[in-house]
Amino acid sequence: MGVVIMDGSTVRAFVRDEEEFNKSVDESFAALDLNNDGVLSRSELRNALESLRLLESHFGVDVVTPPEQLTQLYNSIFERFDCDGSGTVDLQEFRSEMKKILLAIADGLGSCPIQMVLEDDDQSFLKKAADLEAAKLESNNPE
Ligand SMILES: [Ca+2]
Numbered sequence: 410m411g412v413v414i415m416d417g418s419t420v421r422a423f424v425r426d427e428e429e430f431n432k433s434v435d436e437s438f439a440a441l442d443l444n445n446d447g448v449l450s451r452s453e454l455r456n457a458l459e460s461l462r463l464l465e466s467h468f469g470v471d472v473v474t475p476p477e478q479l480t481q482l483y484n485s486i487f488e489r490f491d492c493d494g495s496g497t498v499d500l501q502e503f504r505s506e507m508k509k510i511l512l513a514i515a516d517g518l519g520s521c522p523i524q525m526v527l528e529d530d531d532q533s534f535l536k537k538a539a540d541l542e543a544a545k546l547e548s549n550n551p552e
Pocket of ligand 1 (some may be wrong): 438446448453
């Protein structure tokens with residue numbers, strides 16, 4: 410477990426690093442595509458959102474959302490991802506939506522750094538953004 414400090418620029422740098430970003434997004438897409446058919450179904454995306462706990466907690470504070478409201482929320486998120494209305498989310502749709510979400514988080518953070526406590530095995534995008542920044546700082550100051 411470690412504490413990282415990040416602000417909007419940490420997240421933006423991660424999104425701009427296309428190679429690193431696509432690699433991370435592709436990895437999560439593959440992990441979410443439970444039946445390996447190359448697209449995410451409504452329930453696969455819902456599993457993903459539930460595992461991210463984005464909706465159930467705000468900055469570590471648990472909030473209780475009524476189930477019917479959650480379903481509505483998950484449906485509207487699915488429809489945002491599914492740009493062409495095909496009923497499934499493909500890799501391109503997933504990449505472009507994750508990019509928008511992370512940039513929105515970056516805007517939300519702005520230049521006001523927050524402290525985040527991350528588990529070592531945390532595979533979240535924010536953890537990857539922090540790791541990437543740390544790796545770059547290290548290669549700039551090699552000691
Ligand atoms: Ca699938």
